[in-house]
Amino acid sequence: MSAPLVELSAVRKTYGAGTEVEVEVLHGIDLALAPGEFTALVGPSGSGKSTLLNLIGLLEPPTAGSYRIAGRETATLAEGDVTALRATHLGFVFQFHHLLPAFTATENVLMPGLIAHGPVTPERRERARDLLRDVGLGDRLDYLPRKLSGGQQQRVAIARALSLAPPLVLADEPTGNLDTHSADDIFRLMRRFNERSGTAFLIVTHDPRLAQRCDRIVELIDGQIAGDAPNLAHRPE
Amino acid sequence: MPFEWVVALRFLREGRLQSALIIGGAAAGVAVVLFITALVQGLQANTIKRVLGTQAHIVIRPAEELARPQREPGAGETMLPRIEARAQRLRSIDQWQALEPMLDAMPGVTAVSPMVSGPAFALRGDASKSIAIFGVEPARYDRIVAIGEKLVGGAFRLGPDDAVIGKELAKDLGIGVGDRFRILTAESAQPVAATFVVSGIVDMGVRDLNRRSVYVAFRTAQTMLALPGGASQIDLKVADLFGAETLARRLEAQTGLTVESWMRTNEQLLAAISAQDISTRTIRAFVILIVAVGIASVLVVWVVQKRREIGILRAMGASRGRVQRVFLLQGAIVAASGSLIGSALASAMLFAFLRLAQNADGTPLFDLIAMPPWLYGAAVAGAIAGGIAAAALPARAAARLDPAQAIRM
Numbered sequence: 303m304s305a306p307l308v309e310l311s312a313v314r315k316t317y318g319a320g321t322e323v324e325v326e327v328l329h330g331i332d333l334a335l336a337p338g339e340f341t342a343l344v345g346p347s348g349s350g351k352s353t354l355l356n357l358i359g360l361l362e363p364p365t366a367g368s369y370r371i372a373g374r375e376t377a378t379l380a381e382g383d384v385t386a387l388r389a390t391h392l393g394f395v396f397q398f399h400h401l402l403p404a405f406t407a408t409e410n411v412l413m414p415g416l417i418a419h420g421p422v423t424p425e426r427r428e429r430a431r432d433l434l435r436d437v438g439l440g441d442r443l444d445y446l447p448r449k450l451s452g453g454q455q456q457r458v459a460i461a462r463a464l465s466l467a468p469p470l471v472l473a474d475e476p477t478g479n480l481d482t483h484s485a486d487d488i489f490r491l492m493r494r495f496n497e498r499s500g501t502a503f504l505i506v507t508h509d510p511r512l513a514q515r516c517d518r519i520v521e522l523i524d525g526q527i528a529g530d531a532p533n534l535a536h537r538p539e
Numbered sequence: 540m541p542f543e544w545v546v547a548l549r550f551l552r553e554g555r556l557q558s559a560l561i562i563g564g565a566a567a568g569v570a571v572v573l574f575i576t577a578l579v580q581g582l583q584a585n586t587i588k589r590v591l592g593t594q595a596h597i598v599i600r601p602a603e604e605l606a607r608p609q610r611e612p613g614a615g616e617t618m619l620p621r622i623e624a625r626a627q628r629l630r631s632i633d634q635w636q637a638l639e640p641m642l643d644a645m646p647g648v649t650a651v652s653p654m655v656s657g658p659a660f661a662l663r664g665d666a667s668k669s670i671a672i673f674g675v676e677p678a679r680y681d682r683i684v685a686i687g688e689k690l691v692g693g694a695f696r697l698g699p700d701d702a703v704i705g706k707e708l709a710k711d712l713g714i715g716v717g718d719r720f721r722i723l724t725a726e727s728a729q730p731v732a733a734t735f736v737v738s739g740i741v742d743m744g745v746r747d748l749n750r751r752s753v754y755v756a757f758r759t760a761q762t763m764l765a766l767p768g769g770a771s772q773i774d775l776k777v778a779d780l781f782g783a784e785t786l787a788r789r790l791e792a793q794t795g796l797t798v799e800s801w802m803r804t805n806e807q808l809l810a811a812i813s814a815q816d817i818s819t820r821t822i823r824a825f826v827i828l829i830v831a832v833g834i835a836s837v838l839v840v841w842v843v844q845k846r847r848e849i850g851i852l853r854a855m856g857a858s859r860g861r862v863q864r865v866f867l868l869q870g871a872i873v874a875a876s877g878s879l880i881g882s883a884l885a886s887a888m889l890f891a892f893l894r895l896a897q898n899a900d901g902t903p904l905f906d907l908i909a910m911p912p913w914l915y916g917a918a919v920a921g922a923i924a925g926g927i928a929a930a931a932l933p934a935r936a937a938a939r940l941d942p943a944q945a946i947r948m
Contacts, residue, residue, distance in 0.1 A: 359854065361946070362943045381859065385856055385857070386856065388854065388855075390856070394854050394855070401851075402848055403848070413855055414855045416541075416542045416545060417856045418856055420542070421541055462855075
C-alpha cells in the first residue's frame with residue numbers, strides 16, 4: 303500500500319473547550335486514506351461524521367492528536383499554508399450543493415482556479431466547460447444555480463470539486479436531498495472520476511445502498527471508529 | 540480579473556438594490572460636500588474680491604507723530620505731566636522715493652503705487668461738497684485698484700488738470716465727462732483753488748466712496764495739498780492675500796512706518812469668514828460621517844447575508860485576507876462610483892445655482908464660484924479612502940467567519 307494521502311492519529315475534537323458546555327465530539331480517531339481510495343463514511347446522526355470531514359478538509363483544526371496531509375503535519379502550519387493546502391489538495395461537495403448563487407455553472411467551476419491561480423485564462427475556461435460537459439451539463443453551462451435542479455446543482459458541485467484535480471474529494475452526504483435516481487447518477491459520476499483519474503473520495507452517506515458500492519466502509523459511532531473494513535461485496539460497476 | 544474584483548463586482552451586482560442605495564447615499568454625500576465647498580469658497584472669494592476691489596492690500600503711512608514731555612523727570616522727582624495728543628497733520632513719508640524701488644523689488648509684492656491724498660472741497664456754482672482727493676500715477680494705481688474696470692464714463696486719464704470722480708459726486712454736482720468744476724484745499728496758510736476737467740466717472744461699488752472720491756494727477760495733488768515732492772501713503776498689492784498681515788508686520792519693523800494690511804482693517808470680515816469656514820467644515824464632517832456609517836451598516840448586513848458564500852470561498856482556498864479584501868473593495872467601488880455620480884450632481888447643482896443667482900442684466904451675481912478641478916480629484920480620492928475605512932469593520936467580520944460554521948448554515 304502506498305504512502306497515505308491523509309493520516310489521522312489519536313485525533314480529538316472538543317467544542318466549547320474550557321466552558322460549561324464543553325463537549326468532546328471525536329474521541330481519538332485513527333484513520334488513513336490512501337490515494338485513489340473510494341471510501342464511505344457511515345454512522346448515525348450526531349456521531350461526528352461532519353466534524354471529522356471538516357477536520358480532514360482543514361476547515362477546523364483538531365483539539366488534540368496529529369493530522370498529516372500529503373506527509374505534512376497540519377498542526378504546525380500557518381494559516382496561509384492551510385488555506386493553500388485546501389486549495390491544492392482538497393475538493394468539497396456539500397449536501398446542499400453550496401454553489402455560489404451569483405455565479406453561473408461555469409463560473410462556479412472556475413472559482414477554485416481563480417482563487418489558486420489568478421485571473422481566468424481561455425484554456426481554463428474551456429477546461430471548466432469540458433468538465434461540465436463531462437458531468438452531463440453541456441447545455442447548462444451558463445445557467446445560474448437557481449435555474450438548475452438539485453441533481454444538476456450537485457453535478458456542478460462535483461465538477462467544481464474536481465476542477466483543480468485534487469487528490470482527495472470530500473463529500474458530505476452528496477446525495478442526501480436527491481431522489482434515488484439522481485443519487486445513483488451522482489454516485490456513478492464520482493465513481494467514474496475515481497476510476498478514471500485516481501481521485502480519492504471520502505463520502506459521508508446515510509444510504510447503505512450507496513455505501514455498499516464503495517471500496518471501503520468506515521463506520522463512526524459516538525465519535526469513535528466502530529468499524530473499518532474493505533467492502534468485499536463491492537463489484538466494479 | 541483577479542479573484543477579489545470578480546467576487547466584489549458580482550456581489551455588488553447581485554445585491555442591486557443595496558448597491559444602488561449605498562451608491563446613492565455616497566453620491567448625495569459627495570454632492571453636498573462638493574457643492575458646499577465650492578459655494579462657500581466662491582462666495583468668500585467674491586466677498587474678498589469686492590472688499591479688496593477698492594482697497595490696497597497693504598498701505599504704508601508715515602509714523603504717527605507723538606507728543607513728548609518737555610523734560611524727563613529728574614532723580615527723586617515725580618512728575619504728573621499732562622500731554623495732549625498731537626493733531627496729525629498731513630505729512631509725507633520720509634524718503635519715499637528710496638522706499639519705492641525697494642518695495643518694487645520685494646518678492647511677493649506685485650504692485651506699488653505712491654499716493655498723495657487729503658481732504659478738499661469740490662465746488663460748482665453754489666454747491667460745495669466735501670471730498671477726498673487722491674493723487675496717483677494712473678498706470679501704477681490701476682494695478683492696485685482697477686479703476687479702469689470701474690469706469691462708467693470717460694477714461695482713467697490724469698493730465699495736470701484732469702480729475703476722475705465718483706458717480707455720486709458727479710450727480711451731486713450735476714457734471715459729466717468734459718465738464719469743469721473747482722477743487723479747494725486748505726492745507727497751506729492760503730487756501731488753494733484750481734479748476735479741473737472731468738476726464739472719467741467711476742463706480743467704486745460703495746456709495747460713500749462714489750460720493751467723495753476724486754482722483755487727480757500725482758503732481759497736481761502734491762501742489763494742492765502742499766506736499767511738494769511728497770507721498771502721504773504707498774499702496775501695495777501682494778501675491779499671497781492671506782500673507783499680507785505678516786508682510787505688513789515685517790515692513791513695519793524694517794521701516795518704522797505705520798503699515799496696515801487689509802486683514803487688519805477688515806478684521807470683522809475675516810472673523811466672519813473663519814466662522815463660516817468652521818461651520819462648513821462641521822457640516823462636511825457630519826455628512827461624511829453619516830455616509831460612511833451608511834456604507835458600513837449596509838456592508839455589515841451584506842456580510843451576514845453572504846456568510847454561506849464566504850464559507851464556500853474559504854473552503855475553496857480563499858484566505859482570510861482575500862475575503863477581507865473583497866469587502867474592502869466593495870466599499871471602495873461603492874464610494875468611487877458614488878463620488879463620480881456625486882461630482883456630476885454637484886456640478887449640476889452649481890450650474891443651476893449660478894443660473895438662478897443672476898443680475899437683472901443676465902450677468903452672474905457671483906463670478907468666482909466654480910468647481911476647481913482638484914476638488915473632484917480630492918472628492919474621489921477622499922470617498923475611496925472613506926469607503927475603505929467604512930468597509931474595514933464589516934470586512935474584518937467577514938474574514939473572521941469560521942468556514943465550517945458558515946457552511947453548516
